[in-house]
Amino acid sequence: MNEYKELTRQGLWKNNPALVQLLGLCPLLAVTATVTNALGLGFATLLVLMGSNLTVSLVRQWVPKEIRIPVFVMVIATFVTLVQLSMNAYVYGLYQALGIFIPLIVTNCVIIGRAEAYASKNPWQKALFDGFIMGVGFTLVLVLLGGIREIIGNGTLFDGAELLLGDWATALRVEVVQFDFPLLLAILPPGAFIAMGFIIALKNAIDQYRAERVAKPVKAVTRARVTSQ
Amino acid sequence: MSFKIAASPHAHQRRTTQQVMRWVYVALIPGLLVQSYFFGFGVWLQITLALFTAWLAEAACMALRGRSVSHAWQDHTAIVTAVLLAISIPSLAPWWIIVIGTAFSIIVVKHVYGGVGQNLFNPAMAGYVLLLISFPVQMTSWPVPQQLALYSITLQDTAQLIFTGFTGAGYSLEQLRMGIDGVTMATPLDSLRTDLSQALTVSEATSKAIFASALGGVGWAWLNMAFLLGGLVLVKVRVISWHIPGGMLLGLLLPALLMSWFYPDQSVGPLLHALSGATMLGAFFIATDPVTAATSNRGRLYFGLLIGLLVFIIRTWGGYPDAVAFAVLLANMVVPVIDKYTQPIAYGHGGKL
Structure with a gap:
């Protein structure tokens, strides 16, 4: 059980795919203009990550070392196609909003990175859990970034949530601030880079603050000089 | 000793x-x-x-x-x-x-x-x-x-x-x-942009009231000349060197001159370019920021030329009427490269003999 705890810590904070490994930045920055989009892409990535980790872990005994990367990519591509077709069928509005970034999940480095670094070396239970927790870590950052950008750039939260969750979700829409002239930059790609930079800086600041609190002040030892110069 | x-x-x-x-x-x-x-x-x-x-x-x-x-x-x-x-x-x-x-x-x-x-x-x-x-x-x-x-x-x-x-x-x-x-x-540049995109000729576009008295539009020409005066003072007291403003004006006015020779009806003359928008403010006060500009004199000249050229390109074909801000930021990105290739050779250290 201890390993699962460690995996959780790694995926959510210490080795967070978006904040620390800085993987999958392309979808991270491109689709996080609203919380809904961020959540949609986060779920899609989470599903693909779990599926691919599970499969890669199950077949790891029979995949020759030399051709493992193409095999992983095919496995990932299969799951992405599954997710893409399901989204096309069930959440068509969101499918259109996310556009090219759904098929592009294939190229998301988080997925191939976890397959190569973890799933291909560990039993399926752990691999599945690793995929889950890494996906959750990625989704959380996506949602946080989406929330910040949506509030600054649009003044709302969960705008268009009905695309993802069905008609009842129109009630989720929160008008946080009423802007006459919203800060468009936050919605545009540069806003994503700037906001992401601030989030990473905040994470590092928290880490530093914790490290300083944990570290006990070392008592300086004064040594008597025994040799003369 | x-x-x-x-x-x-x-x-x-x-x-x-x-x-x-x-x-x-x-x-x-x-x-x-x-x-x-x-x-x-x-x-x-x-x-x-x-x-x-x-x-x-x-x-x-x-x-x-x-x-x-x-x-x-x-x-x-x-x-x-x-x-x-x-x-x-x-x-x-x-x-x-x-x-x-x-x-x-x-x-x-x-x-x-x-x-x-x-x-x-x-x-x-x-x-x-x-x-x-x-x-x-x-x-x-x-x-x-x-x-x-x-x-x-x-x-x-x-x-x-x-x-x-x-x-x-x-x-x-x-x-x-x-x-x-x-x-x-609209501002002179803005009004010109709109009119030229509607296939009016330059002489038709500049017949509006905003172009009535002066060379670069009412008010704007005097504004640019005042900034030019202030800028010349800065060059004179050696707060800035002439390379960046000189380069920028050259980079802007030379293509403008060529264009107005070959396409007199569709392009704005160099005088209007020089005396409208943020040209002079940009050349003497903004582009010359000592932190973000190139370092050596030759580098500064290239830096200025690049800004001028970019201003001309964006004003003529871009989506915005004026372009000094975009041009300066784009040139800022190029500064490390300019600095690398224009580093002066110290006396006695290689170079051509």
């Missing part, structure tokens, strides 16, 4: 950052006077707001970084950033425009990169681009030159307009931007 050899630099220019910056805003005075003559007192109010915001932002950043607050303020770089940004934006823009822009310039563009001397991008222009992209309507609503305006604006009206959006008599900025013919008036 011993010869003490001091480390380089051997030639000193006894001028602190503070003194350099002080020269910059002394040289801005003629431009400011002309601007307030043609476009009203708004610019002074914008400068006040910008200075106040810059002071707050600078103090907050320095306190967060654990540095001396008063020391940072004394080098006057934040003042120059604030003043340049306040001059660049339309002088009757709402108060929050300049506040957001200045805060972004100081906090994100300057202090996130490490403060004075560390920033990659020109703070004033990065703030300007943030505003232009985020609030296109407010950032393109230049007031009409007073001489052509339907309504004249008093100091009180200006203040009310900036803080509430309406004058005492209830006019909005949109109404105040009407010319004597009752049509909302």
Whole structure:
């Protein structure tokens, strides 16, 4: 059980795919203009990550070392196609909003990175859990970034949530601030880079603050000089 | 007897950052006077707001970084950033425009990169681009030159307009931007752009009232000449070298001259390019920022040429009427490359014999 705890810590904070490994930045920055989009892409990535980790872990005994990367990519591509077709069928509005970034999940480095670094070396239970927790870590950052950008750039939260969750979700829409002239930059790609930079800086600041609190002040030892110069 | 050899630099220019910056805003005075003559007192109010915001932002950043607050303020770089940004934006823009822009310039563009001397991008222009992209309507609503305006604006009206959006008599900025013919008036470059895209010839486009008296549009030509005067003073007292403004004007005017030779009906002459928009302010005050420009004289010349060329390209084919801010930011990105290839060779260290 201890390993699962460690995996959780790694995926959510210490080795967070978006904040620390800085993987999958392309979808991270491109689709996080609203919380809904961020959540949609986060779920899609989470599903693909779990599926691919599970499969890669199950077949790891029979995949020759030399051709493992193409095999992983095919496995990932299969799951992405599954997710893409399901989204096309069930959440068509969101499918259109996310556009090219759904098929592009294939190229998301988080997925191939976890397959190569973890799933291909560990039993399926752990691999599945690793995929889950890494996906959750990625989704959380996506949602946080989406929330910040949506509030600054649009003044709302969960705008268009009905695309993802069905008609009842129109009630989720929160008008946080009423802007006459919203800060468009936050919605545009540069806003994503700037906001992401601030989030990473905040994470590092928290880490530093914790490290300083944990570290006990070392008592300086004064040594008597025994040799003369 | 011993010869003490001091480390380089051997030639000193006894001028602190503070003194350099002080020269910059002394040289801005003629431009400011002309601007307030043609476009009203708004610019002074914008400068006040910008200075106040810059002071707050600078103090907050320095306190967060654990540095001396008063020391940072004394080098006057934040003042120059604030003043340049306040001059660049339309002088009757709402108060929050300049506040957001200045805060972004100081906090994100300057202090996130490490403060004075560390920033990659020109703070004033990065703030300007943030505003232009985020609030296109407010950032393109230049007031009409007073001489052509339907309504004249008093100091009180200006203040009310900036803080509430309406004058005492209830006019909005949109109404105040009407010319004597009752049509909302665009800046010379803006109006030219629209007309040329509608297949009018240059002579037709420049027959409007805004081009009536002077070479580069009413007010704008005088404004540019005033900034040119201030800039020449800066060159004369050696606060800036001639390379960047010279390069920029050459890079802008040479293609403009060629184009107006070959396509006289579809392109604007060099004179209009030189004396409209932000050309002179950009060439002498903005592009010459010592932190973000190239370092060697040859590099500065290339840097200026690049800015001028980019301004010409964006003005002629781009989506925006003026381009100094974009051109300066793009050239800022190229500065490390320029510096690498124009590094002067020290005497005795290789090079051609």
